[in-house]
Amino acid sequence: MAAFGTEFTAQMVTSHYQNGQWSALDVVPVAPFSLHPATHVLHYASECFEGLKAYRRSNGDVHLFRPDRHIVRMGNSAAQLLLEIPEPAALEQSLHMAVQAVIDEIPAYPGSLYLRPTLLGVEQDIGAAARPSQKVIYYVLTSPVGDYFAGGLKPLRVKVEDQAMRSTPGFGAVKTGGNYAAAMRQVVRAQQELGADQVLFAPGGDVQETGAANFMLIEGDELLTKPLDGTILPGVTRDSILTLATDAGLKVTERDFTVEELLDRAPRGEAALTGTAAVLTPVGTFLYNGQEISVGDGQMGSWSSRLREQLCAIQSGEAPDVHGWRVPLKAG
Numbered sequence: 001m002a003a004f005g006t007e008f009t010a011q012m013v014t015s016h017y018q019n020g021q022w023s024a025l026d027v028v029p030v031a032p033f034s035l036h037p038a039t040h041v042l043h044y045a046s047e048c049f050e051g052l053k054a055y056r057r058s059n060g061d062v063h064l065f066r067p068d069r070h071i072v073r074m075g076n077s078a079a080q081l082l083l084e085i086p087e088p089a090a091l092e093q094s095l096h097m098a099v100q101a102v103i104d105e106i107p108a109y110p111g112s113l114y115l116r117p118t119l120l121g122v123e124q125d126i127g128a129a130a131r132p133s134q135k136v137i138y139y140v141l142t143s144p145v146g147d148y149f150a151g152g153l154k155p156l157r158v159k160v161e162d163q164a165m166r167s168t169p170g171f172g173a174v175k176t177g178g179n180y181a182a183a184m185r186q187v188v189r190a191q192q193e194l195g196a197d198q199v200l201f202a203p204g205g206d207v208q209e210t211g212a213a214n215f216m217l218i219e220g221d222e223l224l225t226k227p228l229d230g231t232i233l234p235g236v237t238r239d240s241i242l243t244l245a246t247d248a249g250l251k252v253t254e255r256d257f258t259v260e261e262l263l264d265r266a267p268r269g270e271a272a273l274t275g276t277a278a279v280l281t282p283v284g285t286f287l288y289n290g291q292e293i294s295v296g297d298g299q300m301g302s303w304s305s306r307l308r309e310q311l312c313a314i315q316s317g318e319a320p321d322v323h324g325w326r327v328p329l330k331a332g
């Protein structure tokens with residue numbers, strides 16, 4: 001299977017906003033958009049998106065994983081960007097339609113169908129820097145994805161960045177392209193200079209998250225992670241792992257913590273990144289101020305393995321869905 005993000009199905013769902021209303025959802029062929037060079041999103045980044053997955057169980061049934069959470073998050077992103085967005089019920093329907101349209105192309109677990117709902121401001125007006133776009137396109141692109149860990153699960157080398165910010169105040173919880181643009185320079189620099197895989201942003205020493213995943217530390221019977229205070233994305237995987245951790249008897253602490261505390265505790269504990277694409281990935285080494293600090297013995301720890309396996313078993317359909325996270329696909 002092609003690299004994540006490069007292979008798409010041939011059909012997507014769209015809806016267009018203009019003259020104050022949304023058109024009916026439509027299944028259309030995936031094809032290039034024709035955008036005028038003055039299009040709002042190209043200049044003023046009027047854009048937000050989501051990323052979630054649909055899974056095929058071994059009995060053939062298909063379900064979406066926690067679509068309600070992604071719909072709420074997209075609504076919050078759009079509100080912060082003053083972008084028009086279809087009603088939650090239409091968003092929900094669009095996800096089911098997008099999966100239904102390509103149902104035969106959903107790979108068996110551990111593969112899945114990745115859904116990328118996206119909103120773009122498409123009014124042609126470069127004078128509208130301080131005004132929301134009056135025209136918006138909504139679409140749900142889908143991509144069959146293979147086993148993210150086909151090459152084995154290798155603990156990551158993560159640079160701890162205590163100066164630069166990943167996002168800006170008010171936008172940390174918003175899933176918009178601008179945040180990724182802001183973080184990219186730091187990530188590329190850490191890769192080039194240190195051979196790091198990711199950057200953990202901790203501006204002013206406040207440990208937040210990486211460029212595209214939430215972060216957690218586990219030591220003894222405690223799981224520690226930053227609270228949802230608006231500086232980090234409210235990850236759906238984060239929430240799922242915290243729930244499973246509580247179920248498993250771990251004490252989940254959501255509070256601010258510093259780089260100093262992190263690096264002091266890491267050698268005795270476990271650290272992990274969470275997100276839809278990779279589920280849970282262990283951190284093996286932190287890179288900070290010229291030092292390499294090993295997390296535990298540098299390998300994936302037992303809590304990380306256990307929580308990851310539990311979440312995967314729910315996503316694949318193998319384990320009972322006690323929290324109601326699997327949403328069966330509605331008939332088209």
Ligand SMILES: Cc1ncc(COP(=O)(O)O)c(C=O)c1O
Pocket residue numbers: 051209210211212213214232233234235236237238274275276277
């Ligand atoms: C900045 C950022 N944080 C966290 C996450 C993880 O969120 P989720 O678990 O909902 O995929 C993502 C990925 O979507 C992200 O881009």
